[in-house]
Amino acid sequence: MNTRVIVTPDAAAYWHCFAGVLRREYLRFVQQRSRFFSSLVRPLLWLTVFAAGFRAALGVAIIPPYETYITYETYIAPGLCCMILLFNGMQSSLSMVYDREMGSMRVLLMSPLPRGWLLLCKLMAIGLISLTQVYAFLVLAWLSVDLEPPLIGYLSALPALFLTALLLGAIGLFLSSHIRQLENFAGVMNFVIFPMFFISSALYPLWKMREASEWLYWLCLANPFTHAVELVRHALYGQLNPPALAITAGATLVFALLAVLGFNPQRVTGSKGPAG
Amino acid sequence: MAIVVEQLGFNYGARAALSRVSFALQPGSFNALLGPNGAGKSTLFGLLTRLLAPQQGDIRLFGLPIRQHAAAVMQRLGVVFQQSTLDLDLSVAQNLAYHGALHGLGWRDIQARIRTELERLELADRLHERVRNLNGGHRRRVEIARALLHRPSVLLLDEATVGLDTQTRAALNAYVRRLCRDDGLTVLWATHLIEEIDADDRVLVLHRGRLLADDSAAGLCHHSGHDSLSRAFAELTAITTEPSP
Numbered sequence: 001m002n003t004r005v006i007v008t009p010d011a012a013a014y015w016h017c018f019a020g021v022l023r024r025e026y027l028r029f030v031q032q033r034s035r036f037f038s039s040l041v042r043p044l045l046w047l048t049v050f051a052a053g054f055r056a057a058l059g060v061a062i063i064p065p066y067e068t069y070i071t072y073e074t075y076i077a078p079g080l081c082c083m084i085l086l087f088n089g090m091q092s093s094l095s096m097v098y099d100r101e102m103g104s105m106r107v108l109l110m111s112p113l114p115r116g117w118l119l120l121c122k123l124m125a126i127g128l129i130s131l132t133q134v135y136a137f138l139v140l141a142w143l144s145v146d147l148e149p150p151l152i153g154y155l156s157a158l159p160a161l162f163l164t165a166l167l168l169g170a171i172g173l174f175l176s177s178h179i180r181q182l183e184n185f186a187g188v189m190n191f192v193i194f195p196m197f198f199i200s201s202a203l204y205p206l207w208k209m210r211e212a213s214e215w216l217y218w219l220c221l222a223n224p225f226t227h228a229v230e231l232v233r234h235a236l237y238g239q240l241n242p243p244a245l246a247i248t249a250g251a252t253l254v255f256a257l258l259a260v261l262g263f264n265p266q267r268v269t270g271s272k273g274p275a276g
Numbered sequence: 277m278a279i280v281v282e283q284l285g286f287n288y289g290a291r292a293a294l295s296r297v298s299f300a301l302q303p304g305s306f307n308a309l310l311g312p313n314g315a316g317k318s319t320l321f322g323l324l325t326r327l328l329a330p331q332q333g334d335i336r337l338f339g340l341p342i343r344q345h346a347a348a349v350m351q352r353l354g355v356v357f358q359q360s361t362l363d364l365d366l367s368v369a370q371n372l373a374y375h376g377a378l379h380g381l382g383w384r385d386i387q388a389r390i391r392t393e394l395e396r397l398e399l400a401d402r403l404h405e406r407v408r409n410l411n412g413g414h415r416r417r418v419e420i421a422r423a424l425l426h427r428p429s430v431l432l433l434d435e436a437t438v439g440l441d442t443q444t445r446a447a448l449n450a451y452v453r454r455l456c457r458d459d460g461l462t463v464l465w466a467t468h469l470i471e472e473i474d475a476d477d478r479v480l481v482l483h484r485g486r487l488l489a490d491d492s493a494a495g496l497c498h499h500s501g502h503d504s505l506s507r508a509f510a511e512l513t514a515i516t517t518e519p520s521p
Contacts, residue, residue, distance in 0.1 A: 009347055013380025020377020024366070031365050103359040107422075109327060111378035112350035118378070 009113055017113050018121045025125040028095075029132075039087060039133050040140065043080035048144055051076055063205055065237035073145045078233035079202025080141075081134045081157075082164055082225065088130040089168030090193055092122070096176035116260045119173060123256065126172075127165030134161055153236040160235035163248055164228040170255035177262035200226040224251035278303040278338060278430055278462035279324070285332030286319055286485075293319040294485045296333070301478075303338075303429070304460040306453055308473045308493075311482035312513060317466040318358060320482070321434045324464075325355050337430065351379065354423035358435040358466075360415055362422075364408040368399065371407060372422050379426040386425070393421035397451070413444035420448070424455070430462045431455065437472065445472065470506045479505070483513040 029036065051073045062069060099105040108118055138154065141147040149157075175188060199219050201209070206226070210217035220226050224247060231244035279301040286294040294316045301307050311317050322328035324335060326342060326349070335342045342349045362371050369390055376386035394400045397417045407415060416436060423431060433452065437445040449472050455461045465472070473479060473493050481489040481496070489496055489512055493505050500508035 009380045012382065016377050016380050016382055019383075020374050023377070024363070024370070024374045027366055027370055028363075103357060103361045104363055106325075106327065106355075106357055107361050107375060108378060110325065110350060110353070110355055110375075111380075112347040113378070113380060114347075 014113060014117060017111065017117065018124065021118070021121040022125040022128060025122075025129050029129045035091070036133060036136075039084055040137055042087070043083050043137055044140055044144065046076065046080055046083070047073055047141055047147075051145075063207070065234045065239045065241075071145075073141075074147060075205070076203055077138075077141055077147050077149075078236055079197075079200070079229050081137060081161060081232055081236075082168075082202060082229045083197055084133050084137055085127075085130050085161065085165045085168050085228075086193060086197060086225065088126065088133065089165065089170075089172040090175070090188055091172070092126045092169050093172035093176035093179065093188065096122075096173060097179050100176075115263060119260055119263060120256070123166055123169045123173060123259075126169045127162055130165045130169075131158070131161055149236045150238055152238045156238045157232055157235040160231045160245075163245075163252060164232055167224060167228055167248055167252040167255065170252055170259050173259035174255050174262055177259060196223060196225045199223050200229055202226075202229050224248065227251070277301065277336075278305070279464070280336040281320075281324075281333070282335075283333035284320070284323060284330055284335065286316075286323060286328060287331060292485050294323070297482070297485070297487045298333075299480055299487060299490055301430075301462055301464060303462050304456060305478060306456045306463045306465065307478045307480060309464055309466040309480045309482060310468065310470070310473065310509060311466070312468050314484075315468075315482040316485040317482055318434055319485075321355070321357075321432055321466065324432060325353065326350070351426065352429045354426070354428035354431045356416070356419045356423050356431070356433045356436045358438060360419065362407045362415060362418060365406065367404050367406055368394070368410070368418050369403045371418065372425055375422045376425050381426060389425050389427075390421075393424050397421050413440050413448075416440060416444070416448060420451070428461075430464070432464050432466075434466045435468070436465070437467070437469070445469070470504075470509060473505060481509065481512055488512050 051071075054072055066074070096105070099108070108122075109115065111118055135154075138147070171192075175192065179188070197203075199216070200223050201220060202225070206217060206220055209220050227244040227247040230241050231248050234241040234244065277300045279299075281300070282298050284294055284297040285292070297316075297320065309317055309320070319328065323330050324342075326346060330343075337349045337352055340348055363374070366374070372390045372393070373383075373386050376389060381389065390403070391400065394403060397420065399414065399417055399421065402410065402414060402418075407418065410418065420433075420436070431452065437448055440448070449465075452463055452465065456463050467473070475492070475494045477493050479489065479491060479493050479496055480487060491499065496508045496512075497503060497505055500511050502508045502511065
């Protein structure tokens with residue numbers, strides 16, 4: 001065994017690594033069917049129950065990308081797609097903390113490939129798995145409330161949804177490097193998921209937020225989730241929203257970088273030291 | 277030399293976990309790292325596997341400093357951790373394939389390597405079984421197969437037999453010794469169980485972060501004037517050690 005020639009990992013090695021991480025995330029995903037169904041039930045409840053109640057109370061003016069008056073269900077559908085990605089992104093932070101506590105993170109860190117690449121693989125794998133849930137939701141939304149964006153919209157939304165999945169996954173990974181215990185996930189729910197979702201244009205248009213409160217409007221604008229929702233909203237109607245794309249892509253880069261920089265392998269062995 | 281450790285030091289806050297530890301391991305040798313719980317064995321493994329960054333000193337693998345040649349070093353290193361790191365909900369094959377992919381191996385190579393290693397460990401019939409359904413001994417064997425999947429030159433085992441019955445412990449110990457003898461694998465076997473060490477083995481005694489002795493088991497007994505390694509170890513560490521059941 002000592003005769004093995006040492007070579008620097010080549011492009012194929014990077015690809016095999018990504019394929020392996022994706023395969024593992026997929027296997028874990030298909031084994032957790034309850035997680036898949038619960039991720040669909042949540043936005044469907046919002047769409048069929050919450051939106052039905054609010055459709056009479058809330059009028060939505062004609063705003064881009066819509067060219068006519070739309071139902072409230074149509075308005076919140078892109079936000080609900082992003083909600084699935086948001087929960088999945090945060091779930092990924094939970095699974096990273098779990099992997100760290102259970103020790104399986106060490107397997108990842110034994111790879112000869114750069115740790116930044118390993119995290120990126122994880123991020124892309126989580127994003128691709130999340131997309132299947134979003135498209136399952138879109139089919140159910142079409143069946144349940146007759147949500148019908150143009151057919152091309154299903155295709156043009158794909159890159160926007162993937163970028164959003166990367167952004168939210170990166171935020172999740174960034175958070176996972178600062179969460180010490182699994183129990184802290186309740187804090188993530190209260191201080192990250194809910195504020196990000198509610199202080200955005202997912203449920204109400206920005207002009208309506210501005211009518212209600214100027215500072216709330218500015219908070220929504222500062223929230224990268226708002227821009228991700230707008231990117232997906234436009235993409236679903238075959239349109240590109242350049243400012244939303246720039247902000248979502250920029251925020252993805254920043255959080256991915258913060259996640260890589262904040263990733264501390266030392267936490268894998270515990271700050272007080274292992275037993276032996 | 278397969279591994280050279282020079283003046284290695286590491287602290288957890290104010291507590292010194294390792295202090296000026298130095299040793300070198302010959303290629304193809306079996307080496308026991310003996311120390312009671314809390315001696316610093318896992319910290320040393322953390323440093324050898326880059327999970328921890330050395331605060332003092334240096335580590336080289338086949339002449340390559342691990343800080344500067346991380347990729348080459350990790351390719352040559354196989355590790356079995358004290359705590360199981362298998363994904364219980366995946367099958368044996370899926371766990372091994374994941375590890376192979378992380379090392380950049382192609383799918384066909386991975387499948388061939390899985391078959392080879394599982395056959396050597398007499399686990400070929402468990403290929404598609406969920407790890408959750410395996411007993412402790414089989415799980416450990418899967419972890420050894422995984423550690424060897426990418427054809428490393430050095431195998432580190434951190435208390436790999438903890439929690440296993442005597443027979444399984446002996447079988448795993450014998451298997452790793454065979455790898456050493458037949459394949460030229462360099463082994464560092466961390467343990468606190470004296471009975472896992474043979475008279476000819478090189479023994480590194482670690483206690484409270486310091487390397488107290490570096491000699492063959494027989495040499496340790498001879499120099500201490502005791503007829504058993506257990507007593508020599510007890511005298512060295514000034515603690516009472518009794519043979520494990």
